[in-house]
Amino acid sequence: MPSGSPRRARARAYQWRRFHRHRERDTMRGNGISEAPRVLEVSHNGDIAVLKMGHGKVNALDIELCGHITSRLEELGTSSAPAVVLTGQAGIFSAGVDLIRALEGGGTYLRDFLPVLRKLFDVMFFYPKPVVAAINGHAIAGGCVLACAADQRLMARGSGRIGVTELLVGLPYPAIALEIMRFTAVPAYFREVIFGGGRYPAEAAATRGLVDVIVDPEALLAAAVEAARSLASLAPAAFALTKSQTRQPVLDQLQKYGDVFDAAADEIWLAPESASRIRDYVSRTFKKI
Secondary structure (H helix, E strand, C coil), X not given: CCCCCHHHHHHHHHHXXXXXXXXXXXXXXXXXXXXXXHCEEEEEECCEEEEEECCCCCXXXXXXXHHHHHHHHHHHHCCCCCCEEEECECCEEECCECHXXXXXXXXXXXXXXXXXXXXXXXXXXXXXXXXXXXXXXXXXXXXXXXXXXXXXXXXXXXXXXXXXXXXHHCCCCCHHHHHHHHHHCCHHHHHHHHHHCCCXXXXXXXXXXXCCEEXXXXXXXXXXXXXXXHHHCCCHHHHHHHHXXXXXXXXXXXXXXXXXXXXXXXHHHHCHHHXXXXXXXXXXXXXXX
């Protein structure tokens, strides 16, 4: 197809518009999202931006945390910071979607939350600069997807587990989440990872493609910053184009089927029987309700 075709032009516009549009910062700040230190600490190690999630005990993904990360990435996308490291706190990277919040908020909350979650995965995965995930502990369900959206994943050696458990809860994947996992997981293990719901230690996760490097916990952040700096040493325009090229099949798939699959997934998330499944899973797993 000619390089100037309307289809390819639309694809390019779709992929890069997130970094060249009005970012609704005033609206987000009006909702309290500008108070990032309570949820997301932003610092710099030299020129490398470090985003440290600090949202509750387990960095559960809710509207606030997803909004903070998305907003900071969009700001950093046009800043002088050449790369980003994302990490968690206190032995937890992220436990995934806040299921208790989903139960409490019901359909009203989920209708607002699901588009915000998809946008976070979209911005993280298609971010034009290098992103390194420093997985300091458990990265479960949406937390695993978030880590897998990075260009490189370093995980601390120890008791942390990583994996996607959505189907064990009875919930489908957003289209972009499934495509991120397809992009990341070793093909021979993809079905096991998706349908098995395994929570893997670092070594098993590396075998399955979910983790690239395993390091001692005390060396994790420094190693992640060094990995980000190494990627940032590549010519920025060449890196961005190559990253775009490698992710183009994902973009094509989302443009073709994303809306259809997301509509079907949302319907399941919002169904009364899904609330029952979530409640049962939470009561068995977290012993909180």
